[in-house]
Amino acid sequence: MGAGVWLGQVWRSHISLHATIALPSIPSQLDAIVEKVAGLVESFGQPFEGNEREELAASLQPLITQAFATGPRAMLRIEIHPPSPPALGVTCGFTTTVEPLLYPDWGEERRVLMVDAVQGLRGGSRIVEVGAGDGEGAIALRSQGYTVETWEWRGDGGVDINHRQNFLDPLARLDPAAFEGAIALDLALTSLRDPQTLRLLLAKLCDGVVSGGQIYLGLGFTSEELAPELREWWQWLGLLVVTETDLAAATRGLPLATMTITPIPAGTRFFALPEAIAPSVVYSAVAWRRC
Numbered sequence: 001m002g003a004g005v006w007l008g009q010v011w012r013s014h015i016s017l018h019a020t021i022a023l024p025s026i027p028s029q030l031d032a033i034v035e036k037v038a039g040l041v042e043s044f045g046q047p048f049e050g051n052e053r054e055e056l057a058a059s060l061q062p063l064i065t066q067a068f069a070t071g072p073r074a075m076l077r078i079e080i081h082p083p084s085p086p087a088l089g090v091t092c093g094f095t096t097t098v099e100p101l102l103y104p105d106w107g108e109e110r111r112v113l114m115v116d117a118v119q120g121l122r123g124g125s126r127i128v129e130v131g132a133g134d135g136e137g138a139i140a141l142r143s144q145g146y147t148v149e150t151w152e153w154r155g156d157g158g159v160d161i162n163h164r165q166n167f168l169d170p171l172a173r174l175d176p177a178a179f180e181g182a183i184a185l186d187l188a189l190t191s192l193r194d195p196q197t198l199r200l201l202l203a204k205l206c207d208g209v210v211s212g213g214q215i216y217l218g219l220g221f222t223s224e225e226l227a228p229e230l231r232e233w234w235q236w237l238g239l240l241v242v243t244e245t246d247l248a249a250a251t252r253g254l255p256l257a258t259m260t261i262t263p264i265p266a267g268t269r270f271f272a273l274p275e276a277i278a279p280s281v282v283y284s285a286v287a288w289r290r291c
Contacts, residue, residue, distance in 0.1 A: 006207060018081050025067040025074040025096055026236050028229040030057060033064070037078060037092060044080070045090040060094065067096035072190065072238030074098045101132040101154040101238070104186050111140040113264065113285065117183045117216040125180040128208060130167045130201070131187045135160040149179070153156025154190060168200060182209050185218045185285075192240035199250040202288075206254055209290045215256065216288075218264065219247070220281045241281055255291040262287075 021040070023033055034057045038048055048056075060076070067074035077205050079093040106113070114137035118127065124145050126256045131148035139160060141148050151163040151172075164171050168191060174182075181207040192198050198219075205215050221239040226234070234241050242250070251258075 010281045019079075021078045021080070022075045022097075022241060023078070024231050024236055025064045025076045026063050027061075027068055027090060028232045029132070030061055030064060033060060033076065040078075040080060041059060041090060041092065044127050045219065047164075063096060067098065068232075068236065070096075071098040072101065072193065072236060073227075074236070101190050103131060103152065103154040104189050106133065106186065110137040111219060113185055114138070114141055115144075117185075117214075117285070117287075118181055121146075121181050126178065126283065127181040127183065128179045130182065130184040130205070132161060133186070136241070137183075137185075167204065168197060171278075172204070174204060176207055177210045179208050180210055180213045181216065182213070183216045185216075188217070188219050188240040189283075190238045193238060194240065195242060195246045195250045198240060198242070198246075199254070202251060202254055202256065206256065206290060211255075211290055213290045214287060215290060217286050219286050221247075221261075222281050224280065247286075256288040257291055259287040259289050260284070 019040075021036075023029075023036065034053065037056060037060075038053055042048065064076060067076065075097050077095045077097060078091050079095070081093075083091045085208045112207050114129070118125070118141060121127070124147070126147040126149070127141060128149045128151070130151045131154070132152040135150060135152070138148040138150045147164070150211055151165070151167045152161045153164050153166045163172075184201065184205070187201065188198070192201065193225050202215070202217075211216055220239060222241050222243060225243060226241065231241075262283055
């Protein structure tokens, strides 16, 4: 046994470790992140002493919280490298990154759903699509005589996009009462994150749609109350999943009357959480009449 311990000590004293590890920057995962970092340090460096573990948690908490608030899929990057000689052990550096938003590739489904969304609107109606993806859905509606204004800021977007400003930016606005229909098929899959942001989106769309017009959104629904930790995972992924209570709160006081809620089974393929921990979620198209 003594020889084994001695060999391990010699091996550790000569190791030159350079590594980069990326972990989801999620506040509720702080303890797990600290354990991961501490395990790496103690495996290739020296054991933590005194309050060092608590100090590590205190330094990581604001970094993780700020990154999480910045946008979906924020990552905590841990850079591990040996210190300058003659010091022993390892040195850790921490940075955060946020991946650029990309719109889901719905392919032909987007065109089909866009046509469904305008049922009941008169021919030639003026429509706004917020989160237009590659623009193919808007092109399909224009070919049927509709006038379509498009907004897309996620990724490169299509070539036929009118506005590339983030529609959720406080300064972004539609022309008042300029549209008879508004469509946002997949923002709940990338950009809404919480019911408050959903309410902001709906309020903006209400400003731009005439009384009697139609607003058509894709939303993830669950009948289960989400635990705070699971809700954070959804938010980290950029996915909005709501209960009926959430939806009622998000629309309270807005000039909206619910018309229909229609499941879109294919949409659930964009939810990336493992089935073992994901609640039962149905992605649906919700249509409101603007009062």
